[in-house]
Each structure stands twice: as structure tokens, then as C-alpha cells.
Amino acid sequence: MYKTSVRGILIPGNKSYGQVANDILHPLEAKSPPPWWYIVASLAIGMTGFGIWGIYTTVTQGIGTWGVNNNVGWGMAIISFVWWIAIGHAGTAFSIFLLIMRQRWLTSITRTAEAMTVLAVICAGIFPLLHMGRIWNGFFILPYPNTRGPLWDNFNSPLFWDVAAISTYLMTSAVFWYIGLIPDLALVRERAVSKVKKRVYALLSFGWVGTARGWLRQETAIILIGGLAAPLVVSVHSIVSMDFATSVIPGWHTTIFPPYFVIGAIFSGFAMVMTLMIIIRHVFRYKDYVTQAHLDAIARIMVFISMFMGLAYATELFIAWYSAGEYEIFTFMKNRVTGTYTIAFWIMITCNAIIPQLFWSKRIRNNLMIMFAITIIINIGMWFERYVIIVTSISKDFLPSSWASYSPTVVEWANYIGTMGIFILGILLFFRYVPIIAMSETKGVLKETSNIEEVKHGNH
Amino acid sequence: MEIINIIGIYNDPDDLIKGVKKVKEEGIAIKNIFSPFPVHGLPEILGLETRMPLLTFLYGVFGASVTFAFLYWTSVVSYPLKFGGKPLNSLSFIIIMFVLVIFVSVLFTFLTFFIRQKIGPGKKAVMIDKRTIDDKFAIVIEKDPAFTMEQLIKISNILRENGAVEVNEEIQPEGYKEERDE
Structure with missing residues (x-):
């Protein structure tokens, strides 16, 4: 089915099976990481340290150190939480395109996308825990037998659905990532020279040898877990959006929220994957694995999603006007399109709906520097989207007497920057200690895609 | 007693499939097949199923x-x-x-x-040919002590004639206990 020449040759350069490992494992097998690695790592450690200070302050002194108040109860923490969860959507989305829609050109991207997913979900999970204020009572969110009745959780609450959805998502994406990683770790084990490295990778690869039975089971497990993860792409962010949509706050109480959040999540996730793939392609010389065609295809998908984003923004505005609800009209027209937060609103529109339209141009899709810049702009835009949704709606709700403004404090920024540090540090460790491109899967597509000429001439 | 294996090494998954088909046709019992990535069509030929x-x-x-x-x-x-x-x-x-x-x-x-x-943290990987984790494919046939010289030559010829680049006879490494692939 996929042996057509639509995608052309996926891995150019007539590579042999042995060469794949040589090409992909060079950052892992290098004696020491390159100098830039240390520079970025120390920066990330600095950011993480700042974050640890923020977390320490939050935990010891409480969320009074944040800028949130009685009216604006959800500030930076929830903005960052939604932002990170959204970024974490691309890994699973990519794997599902690969597995279920048989888009085998994605083979070289999924490993990074999944690693990014796991890290982003970990970063996201920090914020709701901090937002509890008394983090040591965090286990209250789990239904456990207690002496208060036993009083159980409210299972109709979207906040509880969140707990279930996000822990499931973290577990599933981690398991899915690791099961595909085992054969590659086994290859690292066999190639390792130093004793320590051999030991560590022998432990991590679980004694994998690659018999026919083993492959059958591994492939079946991957397809099953991937298939089960597929609905999570849609459900996790839908459930996050219900935190907002099931409330009665103007601007949140809309039925468009679940699809709107899911599309936005996939958009920012794709942007982050693209950012990472451009970096990887450049610094690790993976030009034969992450080709221009890959980036071109992702950019095309992003134009499509960007138009969806524009449609969602327009629909929200239209429905606010069409519903003739005065609070809705006030929130959208007087507090977003115009008003105190107008800058944030127009940054959101520009970054998410207008600038990505540049991807229509082939020249821009071929220019990696501009593509890189646009992907960063998209993620900034997506941050502003959450800012607009959260802060505008609750800072000015029904009673003008209870209006309040919100500005984040340095502790809140520290938490946010800290999670970025954790993310960057995790990505750097991934670059250094894990095969960045799925080798066994790449070898699987090597032959099928390089003999396209043969297929054409009918000697297959 | 030491177990000796006859190992046919292949460079290409298509040759491997050809070899496996032929070996099965001749009624020779295959012990294990190693490959660096899942070879499509192989489980069907071997009759492997998973529930x-x-x-x-x-x-x-x-x-x-x-x-x-x-x-x-x-x-x-x-x-x-x-x-x-x-x-x-x-x-x-x-x-x-x-x-x-x-x-x-x-x-x-x-x-x-x-x-x-039967894999997990701490399991020691015992490999028959280490190259099969990277870029080679292998058919492993256990050498029955009752095999006559003629049979051995026949097996070797079948492997070679169907694309094997090497046919080796090796003592099975200690601690090897993979499930049979057939």
C-alpha cells in the first residue's frame, strides 16, 4: 500500500543496515558530548535551580507568594500546565499517524516526539500539585478508604477526570516509548566498549536478543498500546478543556472548547517537534534521516491546523455575538478584542493564525531558519492563547465590584522557567544517552523505500 | 552435553525469507531466527501466532x-x-x-x-551471533547427534543455495534458553 512513490525515497544515500547504527549512534558513542551541550546544560541547570527556588518558596510559604487572588484564582500555574500538556500531545499524535495511518515516513521522528511527550507531561504535572498549596496533602485527590465516612472523591468533577487522564497519559506514553526503545538499547549494549556502559545498557535492554517470536510480540504490543493511546490524543486535552467548559464563567462555558483545545494541543506539539527536529537535523548531521521532505510535510500539516485555529477563534467571537449573552459579548468584544488584554489577544491571533500562513510558500518551507523561528513564535502564541482564555475571563466576570487584575510574581515565573529547565535538561540527556532515531524501525523501512525505482519498473 | 548449532547468516531479509521457506520445505526443524528488525511475513511462514x-x-x-x-x-x-x-x-x-x-x-x-x-531488568542477553542485533539475519538449526554426514552437507547446501553468506557450526553459549521459533 505504501510502496508508492508519493513520498519518494525516505532515507537517501543507499545506506546499508550497518551504516544506520553508525550514523545514528555517533552522539551516544562519542567520548564526551560537544561543547554546546555543556553550555546548554549549564543554562538548563541554572533554570532548574531557579525553578527549585520557586517550588521551595511555593511549598514553604504557600501560594500567597503568587499573584493569584480571590477573583483570579488560576494564574500562571494553570497557563503553564495547559501549555505543557498541549506540547505533550505531539508524541502520541505522531506515533498514531505512523501506526494506524501507516505514515511510515514518520519513523525517524516518533522517538524524539515521544521523549518530548513524556518530559512535557512530567513538567505539566508539577503545576496542579503546586497549585494545591498543601502539596503534602496531594494524596487527597485519590479515592482511598478514609475515616471521614469514608468520603470518596466527586467522580463527576472534571478536576478528578484530569487526575485520571493525565496519570494515564504519562504512564501510556512512557510505556509506549520504552517498549520501542528496547531493541535499540540492545544494539547499544552490543556495541558498547566500556564495561560500565555495557552493564547499564544490558540492564536497560532487559536481555533482548531479537528472535522471531520476540519481534512478533514486541510489534503486537506496540500496535496494541499505540491503538489504545490513540483515543488519548483526543481525550486528554478534551478533559483539560472541561475544567473550563463545565464552569459558568463567560468565555469558558462553550461547547467548542474540547475540539478547540485538542487542535491547539496538536498545533503546539507539532511546533515543538519541528523545533527539535530542526536542531537534531543540524547538530547531529541527521540530514539523511530527517530530510527536507519531512519538515516540508510537517509544515503543510501545520498550515492546515493553523487555519483550524483561526476558524476556532472566529467561531468563538461569532457565537459570543450570536448568543446575545451580554457577559459573553463583554468578555469577547470588550475584554479580549479590545480592552486591557487586547495586546495578548492580538499576539495570539498573529502568532497562531496569521504567521503560520507563511508555510504556504515553498521558499519558506525550504528555509530552516525561518521555519525554526516560526515554530518558536507558534509556541509563544499558544502560551498567549492560554493567558487570554484564563486571565481575561476570570479577571472581569459578572460583578464589576469583584473585578481584579492579575500579574504574575517572580515565584510564578520561577516555576515556569524551572519546568523549561527540566524539559531542556531531559532533552539533552535524551540526546546523549538514548538512540535519537528509532534504529530498528528505520532499518525496517530502509529497503522498502529505497527500491522504489524497482517497483516502478515492475521487477518487484 | 554441549549443544551444537548450525547457523546460516544472511545479509538481506528477502534472502532470509527464501531460506526459511526452503528449510521448512525440506522438513528441517528451525530452532531460532534472529533479525535486527521485524521481518514481515516471517511469523506467517513459521506459523507463529500471538494471543x-x-x-x-x-x-x-x-x-x-x-x-x-x-x-x-x-x-x-x-x-x-x-x-x-x-x-x-x-x-x-x-x-x-x-x-x-x-x-x-x-x-x-x-x-x-x-x-x-521472559525478559526483564537483570536478564542476561545470551546471543548466538552478536551481529544479528545490528545488520545480519540468522537461521539457527540445532545439530542433532543422529544427523548423518550427508544430512549435514544437505542442510549446509540448502542454506548456502538460498542466500546464506556464511554457514557456521558453533557450540551453543552457556545460559542460552530462548523459546523455539517454530
Whole structure:
């Protein structure tokens, strides 16, 4: 089915099976990481340290150190939480395109996308825990037998659905990532020279040898877990959006929220994957694995999603006007399109709906520097989207007497920057200690895609 | 007593499939097949099957029923408490059931893979030919002491004539106990 020449040759350069490992494992097998690695790592450690200070302050002194108040109860923490969860959507989305829609050109991207997913979900999970204020009572969110009745959780609450959805998502994406990683770790084990490295990778690869039975089971497990993860792409962010949509706050109480959040999540996730793939392609010389065609295809998908984003923004505005609800009209027209937060609103529109339209141009899709810049702009835009949704709606709700403004404090920024540090540090460790491109899967597509000429001439 | 294996090494998955087909036609028992990546069509030729999809389905059914039983018991039996005028046995249980079906079936499928494959942290990998993890493919046939010289030559010829680049006879490494692939 996929042996057509639509995608052309996926891995150019007539590579042999042995060469794949040589090409992909060079950052892992290098004696020491390159100098830039240390520079970025120390920066990330600095950011993480700042974050640890923020977390320490939050935990010891409480969320009074944040800028949130009685009216604006959800500030930076929830903005960052939604932002990170959204970024974490691309890994699973990519794997599902690969597995279920048989888009085998994605083979070289999924490993990074999944690693990014796991890290982003970990970063996201920090914020709701901090937002509890008394983090040591965090286990209250789990239904456990207690002496208060036993009083159980409210299972109709979207906040509880969140707990279930996000822990499931973290577990599933981690398991899915690791099961595909085992054969590659086994290859690292066999190639390792130093004793320590051999030991560590022998432990991590679980004694994998690659018999026919083993492959059958591994492939079946991957397809099953991937298939089960597929609905999570849609459900996790839908459930996050219900935190907002099931409330009665103007601007949140809309039925468009679940699809709107899911599309936005996939958009920012794709942007982050693209950012990472451009970096990887450049610094690790993976030009034969992450080709221009890959980036071109992702950019095309992003134009499509960007138009969806524009449609969602327009629909929200239209429905606010069409519903003739005065609070809705006030929130959208007087507090977003115009008003105190107008800058944030127009940054959101520009970054998410207008600038990505540049991807229509082939020249821009071929220019990696501009593509890189646009992907960063998209993620900034997506941050502003959450800012607009959260802060505008609750800072000015029904009673003008209870209006309040919100500005984040340095502790809140520290938490946010800290999670970025954790993310960057995790990505750097991934670059250094894990095969960045799925080798066994790449070898699987090597032959099928390089003999396209043969297929054409009918000697297959 | 030492076990000796006859190992046919291949460079290409298509040659491997050709070789396996021929060996099977001749009625020679294959012990294991090693490859650096899953070779499509091989399980069908070897007659390998896995019941994992069925198991995953059963895990899902189990997850759904346990979750529903728990939600029903806590909300209706153990401590009935009205929230927002919704019925005690609420339709929105579906959301938690949906998520937990995925949780239970993913986790159990993952564990089933390790238990059935008998791999796990600390398991020592004993490989017959280390190159098969990187870029070679191998058919391993156990040498029966009752094999006559003629039979051995025949096996070797079958392997060679169907694309094997090497045919080796090696003593099986200690601690090797992979499940047979046939």
C-alpha cells in the first residue's frame, strides 16, 4: 500500500543496515558530548535551580507568594500546565499517524516526539500539585478508604477526570516509548566498549536478543498500546478543556472548547517537534534521516491546523455575538478584542493564525531558519492563547465590584522557567544517552523505500 | 552435553525469507531466527501466532467492569452524596471508565509482553551471533547427534543455495534458553 512513490525515497544515500547504527549512534558513542551541550546544560541547570527556588518558596510559604487572588484564582500555574500538556500531545499524535495511518515516513521522528511527550507531561504535572498549596496533602485527590465516612472523591468533577487522564497519559506514553526503545538499547549494549556502559545498557535492554517470536510480540504490543493511546490524543486535552467548559464563567462555558483545545494541543506539539527536529537535523548531521521532505510535510500539516485555529477563534467571537449573552459579548468584544488584554489577544491571533500562513510558500518551507523561528513564535502564541482564555475571563466576570487584575510574581515565573529547565535538561540527556532515531524501525523501512525505482519498473 | 548449532547468516531479509521457506520445505526443524528488525511475513511462514490482542481485550473488559463496580459502590452504596442534583449512578462515570480502561489494558499488555517473552531488568542477553542485533539475519538449526554426514552437507547446501553468506557450526553459549521459533 505504501510502496508508492508519493513520498519518494525516505532515507537517501543507499545506506546499508550497518551504516544506520553508525550514523545514528555517533552522539551516544562519542567520548564526551560537544561543547554546546555543556553550555546548554549549564543554562538548563541554572533554570532548574531557579525553578527549585520557586517550588521551595511555593511549598514553604504557600501560594500567597503568587499573584493569584480571590477573583483570579488560576494564574500562571494553570497557563503553564495547559501549555505543557498541549506540547505533550505531539508524541502520541505522531506515533498514531505512523501506526494506524501507516505514515511510515514518520519513523525517524516518533522517538524524539515521544521523549518530548513524556518530559512535557512530567513538567505539566508539577503545576496542579503546586497549585494545591498543601502539596503534602496531594494524596487527597485519590479515592482511598478514609475515616471521614469514608468520603470518596466527586467522580463527576472534571478536576478528578484530569487526575485520571493525565496519570494515564504519562504512564501510556512512557510505556509506549520504552517498549520501542528496547531493541535499540540492545544494539547499544552490543556495541558498547566500556564495561560500565555495557552493564547499564544490558540492564536497560532487559536481555533482548531479537528472535522471531520476540519481534512478533514486541510489534503486537506496540500496535496494541499505540491503538489504545490513540483515543488519548483526543481525550486528554478534551478533559483539560472541561475544567473550563463545565464552569459558568463567560468565555469558558462553550461547547467548542474540547475540539478547540485538542487542535491547539496538536498545533503546539507539532511546533515543538519541528523545533527539535530542526536542531537534531543540524547538530547531529541527521540530514539523511530527517530530510527536507519531512519538515516540508510537517509544515503543510501545520498550515492546515493553523487555519483550524483561526476558524476556532472566529467561531468563538461569532457565537459570543450570536448568543446575545451580554457577559459573553463583554468578555469577547470588550475584554479580549479590545480592552486591557487586547495586546495578548492580538499576539495570539498573529502568532497562531496569521504567521503560520507563511508555510504556504515553498521558499519558506525550504528555509530552516525561518521555519525554526516560526515554530518558536507558534509556541509563544499558544502560551498567549492560554493567558487570554484564563486571565481575561476570570479577571472581569459578572460583578464589576469583584473585578481584579492579575500579574504574575517572580515565584510564578520561577516555576515556569524551572519546568523549561527540566524539559531542556531531559532533552539533552535524551540526546546523549538514548538512540535519537528509532534504529530498528528505520532499518525496517530502509529497503522498502529505497527500491522504489524497482517497483516502478515492475521487477518487484 | 554441549549443544551444537548450525547457523546460516544472511545479509538481506528477502534472502532470509527464501531460506526459511526452503528449510521448512525440506522438513528441517528451525530452532531460532534472529533479525535486527521485524521481518514481515516471517511469523506467517513459521506459523507463529500471538494471543496478545485477545488478552488486551480481556484486560479492557476487566478494567471497565472493575472501574464501574468501584464507582457504583463508592457513589451509590458506600457514601451516597448528591452533587449538583445529578443522579448517584451518573452518566459521567463513562469518562473515568474510558480513561481507566486504557490505563489497565496498556499496563497489563506491557507486563504481559515481558512475562511471555521472559525478559526483564537483570536478564542476561545470551546471543548466538552478536551481529544479528545490528545488520545480519540468522537461521539457527540445532545439530542433532543422529544427523548423518550427508544430512549435514544437505542442510549446509540448502542454506548456502538460498542466500546464506556464511554457514557456521558453533557450540551453543552457556545460559542460552530462548523459546523455539517454530
